[in-house]
Amino acid sequence: MTLRLQIVAVAICLLASLTVVRAAESLPDIRQQQERVRDDLAAGELVLEASKRQVVDKEQRVVFALIDGKSSLGELSPAQRVSLRNALETINAALSGTAGAEEDREVCWQEKRTGSKLVTTVCGTVRERQQAKEGARDYLQRPRLCAPPGCGASP
Numbered sequence: 001m002t003l004r005l006q007i008v009a010v011a012i013c014l015l016a017s018l019t020v021v022r023a024a025e026s027l028p029d030i031r032q033q034q035e036r037v038r039d040d041l042a043a044g045e046l047v048l049e050a051s052k053r054q055v056v057d058k059e060q061r062v063v064f065a066l067i068d069g070k071s072s073l074g075e076l077s078p079a080q081r082v083s084l085r086n087a088l089e090t091i092n093a094a095l096s097g098t099a100g101a102e103e104d105r106e107v108c109w110q111e112k113r114t115g116s117k118l119v120t121t122v123c124g125t126v127r128e129r130q131q132a133k134e135g136a137r138d139y140l141q142r143p144r145l146c147a148p149p150g151c152g153a154s155p
Helices: 003-024 027-043 050-067 078-096 126-141
Strands: 106-112 119-125
Touching (some): 050 078
Antiparallel strands (some): 106 119
16 A cells, blocks of 8 residues: 555544544533433433443543543544544444444544654554454464465576
């Protein structure tokens, strides 16, 4: 993949991540939305199984810690935006209650490319990330056989 194509892909991922977080428009909207979810859970208006309730509680603590004292997304660092997006996606997956919600949940992570100090944000679903990990693991575990021509041996 060329550098230009990589830069475009990263830019699209960043724009997509901001769009999802902005679904609530602003940090005050996100705060209000999460407070409403927390209040509905406490009042029993929203019922979740215990494990999902723990996930929501944990991720809401992350959300509230990240947005505490901030009024706009611009005040968050790129790493904080990634953490915020991931926490919100985890909460949404827990609240949706569908069987495949966890695997279809979008996550972002930061990677440093080999030979570069540039850190890029990469986004994908949990399923895609798992497939990439398995593919890399399979590639590394594949036996490497070298037979002429092409191995540096003289014919």
